């Protein structure tokens with residue numbers, strides 16, 4: 077993984093001291109809350125329902141054992157013993173004190189971590205594929221590009237006070253695991269017809285109140301030109317994005333108002349100038365320097381090994397492993413979705429426990445996925461039984477990756493100041509309903525995604541089944557959406573109809589799933605069935621007799 | 628209110644003139660609207676004219692007149708609105724403006740280093756920023772990742 | 788009732804008799820909109836002095852908040868009964 081050199085280290089250290097001075101001025105009253113807020117957000121610090129919340133970046137989702145131990149330490153020393161992994165390769169602590177945050181950041185800096193640009197109206201921490209460097213299909217490892225973008229975007233002098241946040245994802249695989257088309261900008265690493273590696277660029281995706289999928293603005297950008305192209309996009313956004321209404325301020329609105337042709341023309345004009353100036357060209361030497369850090373680890377030459385089968389181990393292997401590009405290895409997903417648990421939460425014991433097994437079982441690396449799970453990217457197949465035992469002891473061996481109980485869920489009204497309704501309780505209820513392993517395998521690939529309000533942190537638009545919490549005169553209600561996807565077959569889910577009450581929504585989901593089981597053709601996933609048949613059969617199933625009464 | 632120019636406290640030869648006020652003698656700053664309405668007269672006065680741009684006014688609106696203007700004032704209406712950062716950059720790059728770019732309005736200590744990087748060289752300091760604080764702001768981050776119009780060596784260049 | 792967060796650590800606070808307490812049960816209930824507004828105005832002074840942030844009024848009925856949001860804020864996460872104010876009692 078990437079290691080800071082003296083410059084990166086000093087940069088983060090200075091940034092921490094800069095923030096310390098901001099906190100000092102806030103506590104002395106030299107900055108008002110209105111003034112302080114954008115600056116604390118640029119360092120990942122929110123004020124939530126109960127307390128402050130600190131969001132720490134896990135750049136492109138890669139963590140080492142010392143970093144995990146540090147996160148466990150911070151959870152114990154400054155927080156309440158746990159953290160929450162989000163859909164954006166971040167970790168959130170829910171209880172830090174403002175006065176402690178500079179010290180937390182200083183401790184994080186010792187293991188090359190930070191909270192820079194994990195919130196605020198700036199270029200957010202870049203996300204990437206959690207299987208990077210291990211997946212059999214990728215064009216090349218996307219993380220060096222993500223690191224290049226991280227450096228370019230950190231404290232960018234021109235783009236730190238944008239009209240709204242700007243999220244960039246990078247993928248290099250035909251199987252998109254980054255929700256690429258839901259990002260403000262997406263970078264897909266591709267090979268052109270000459271076999272040269274370059275980038276296909278997408279612009280204008282986003283969730284929130286008005287979801288959009290991005291479109292392609294450039295089919296092929298050459299490697300040295302990537303930053304110049306991104307700078308051009310950001311300049312168009314900074315100059316022309318709306319500032320009069322925060323719900324219309326994202327680049328998705330500008331991009332879809334202008335349309336692809338006008339948008340492309342605007343970007344190309346800036347791009348031509350920036351490229352001509354030459355200062356943002358990425359020299360091959362710098363690419364090579366960063367790539368060297370992501371060189372494949374020392375894989376052993378292993379014989380072809382069959383995956384273990386049978387019993388609890390076999391179930392877990394079936395759902396939680398993924399083919400590795402090197403013979404004898406596999407990729408293991410560690411589910412953070414215990415049945416009835418809080419999706420994405422991990423205790424300090426679990427973080428420490430994982431740190432202890434990384435070196436033995438995964439060549440020292442852990443990944444954080446956008447589905448709120450963790451990944452061991454390089455596991456020897458013959459180690460699976462021993463690993464399963466260790467994970468079981470940590471309570472981290474839930475055999476449900478990719479299945480219906482592997483749901484994505486935002487913190488909702490239990491933590492979030494902006495929430496309209498609880499989301500975790502709904503996730504827990506659904507998880508318990510579908511706890512039975514055989515039933516889950518029978519249902520197959522079905523993604524449920526739950527948000528507690530229209531901001532869509534829980535990706536409800538992108539769920540095969542999405543659930544959106546709304547507030548109706550102080551009472552929690554839930555809308556059901558069908559047919560969304562965040563993968564390479566991205567689509568936006570459609571609202572089924574009137575909302576359900578807190579105690580009705582899990583029943584409604586169950587009825588929809590049962591309808592799917594009856595209606596599907598052999599081999600068809602839920603998403604495909606819903607695309608083939610449309611909403612109507614699911615609407616009938618969900619509302620049944622009481623269709624008029626449900627609202 | 629202190630004016631900082633090229634890093635030091637300076638006196639201000641300009642008078643900022645409201646759209647409906649009578650033009651005083653000497654160097655003046657006018658809005659883009661007034662500049663457009665009275666362009667020929669203003670340029671014929673043979674005394675320096677600066678133009679003040681609101682956050683939603685691109686300096687491209689000044690077109691070919693830029694090389695006759697010694698000063699462009701970029702106004703921060705709200706400190707959170709970062710458009711003037713792009714306008715300054717545009718002035719220094721595409722428009723090749725070499726005159727004074729001055730910041731006025733609602734900006735904070737924490738933004739000054741960014742502003743210098745994109746081409747601002749004069750600041751009408753808000754009450755909360757003393758000249759000493761101005762200097763401190765420039766020293767907070769000694770390293771930068773991005774090339775910009777200030778020509779500061781980037782971390783990548785330092786690595787070579 | 789009236790609530791805010793303490794600036795230095797984020798703790799949820801409630802208004803009682805011109806100052807702040809940490810639990811809803813100890814706090815003042817305003818029967819009249821006028822007294823509520825007066826308390827809010829007084830709370831703004833604590834904002835100016837950088838003691839609290841984001842004070843606001845919310846509705847209660849029989850000493851219990853009407854909105855689910857305020858019930859959770861007063862107690863702690865409903866999915867973690869071991870955390871927040873509910874854990875201290």
Ligand code: HEM
Nearest residue numbers: 162163164258282283284285485486487492494531532533
């Ligand atoms: C608890 C505190 C949180 C707050 C206050 C918060 C706030 C917001 C807001 C206001 C938006 C909408 C932005 C817009 O449309 O311009 C948003 C979007 C989003 N947030 Fe959060 N969020 C929180 C937690 C989380 C968590 C825990 C996750 C991950 C599970 C997350 C991931 C996202 C994602 C993926 C989006 C959608 C991005 C898009 O609109 O394209 N957030 N958040």
Ligand code: SF4
Nearest residue numbers: 486492495528529533
């Ligand atoms: S979707 Fe809404 S409720 Fe959920 S975390 Fe985001 S802002 Fe909060």
